[in-house]
Amino acid sequence: MSVVVSIDAHRTAAAPARERVGVLLVNLGTPDSANAAGVRVYLKEFLSDPRVIENQGLYWKLVLNGIILRIRPRRKARDYQKIWNTEKNESPLKTITRAQSDKLTAAIADHDHVLVDWAMRYGNPSIRSRLDALIAQGCDRLLVVPLYPQYSAATSATVCDEVFRVLADKRAQPTLRVTPPYYDDPDYIEALAVSIQQHLATQPFQPEVIVASFHGMPQAYVDKGDPYQAQCVATVNALRKRMVLGEDKLLLTFQSRFGFDEWLQPYTDKTMQRLAKDGVRRIAVVMPGFSADCLETLEEIAQENAEIFKHAGGEQFTAIPCLNDSDGGMDVIRQLVLRELQGWI
Structure with a gap:
């Protein structure tokens, strides 16, 4: 009996302390650069998702690779250039989502065991990279927040798909929650x-x-x-x-x-x-x-x-601007997150 107790005690001492809760805000995505090359990479990932384009057969692949990815990136790059955040060299969506994450961190700072991060479904920072970072920081419970008020398979569901893919190869999976749509909240x-x-x-x-x-x-x-x-x-x-x-x-x-x-x-x-x-x-x-x-x-x-x-x-x-990281917009996100974290904080 003493040998068994000794082994268990050693295992307990060696195990990392995992008591943190991770909150991951996720939005749709953005190119890394406002040029044709950056837009092409983004569009290929986006339009290759069967949640977005359900028929991913040979005909679609020919159209995507033979026509769309040859023509559309140049046109869309010009559109991105009209709105690009040149100071940070990133799209406004990335700038705003980062600000939402930072402000949510400040808004729930009294819960010091909760870590907030953000990701994009397509492009960077990727869901995989940010989930890995949260898990590495000791988060054994994760709340994923798809930033879509209305649910659709092409938005909310594909966020869940990617989260599940990332966790599929984890031997020690964190406990997972996903916020519901808040279209009539x-x-x-x-x-x-x-x-x-x-x-x-x-x-x-x-x-x-x-x-x-x-x-x-x-x-x-x-x-x-x-x-x-x-x-x-x-x-x-x-x-x-x-x-x-x-x-x-x-x-x-x-x-x-x-x-x-x-x-x-x-x-x-x-x-x-x-x-x-x-x-x-x-x-x-x-x-x-x-x-x-x-x-x-x-x-x-x-x-x-x-x-x-x-x-x-x-x-x-x-x-009219979106809610973005305005006081009202952040109150919506804060209330949603705190409601879904009940029992964890």
């Missing part, structure tokens, strides 16, 4: 409403219509059971109720369609044209599906769709 709806009101108070005009633009997805994905569209509708309905706006004053649209398949409608760019042709001269656009400003908000909406609206006869256009 009262804190989130309140933060959206306040951000809209605060931004509009700085403008020289009041919009006749507010457009809530969400990232689109193929209609077929929803037909197969993806809850994304229903959650977008729930977000807008809750926001209408909070702001006391009718369906004709707060519209729901979908942007960023790609390829030739039917995507969720109504399309944002077509709505811009229709509103202007119908005599609407002043609009504001809010993007409740994005937790941080990125190419799709800063270039596609604030620049491209503004031009579409004005070209069709519109006069005044404003894009």
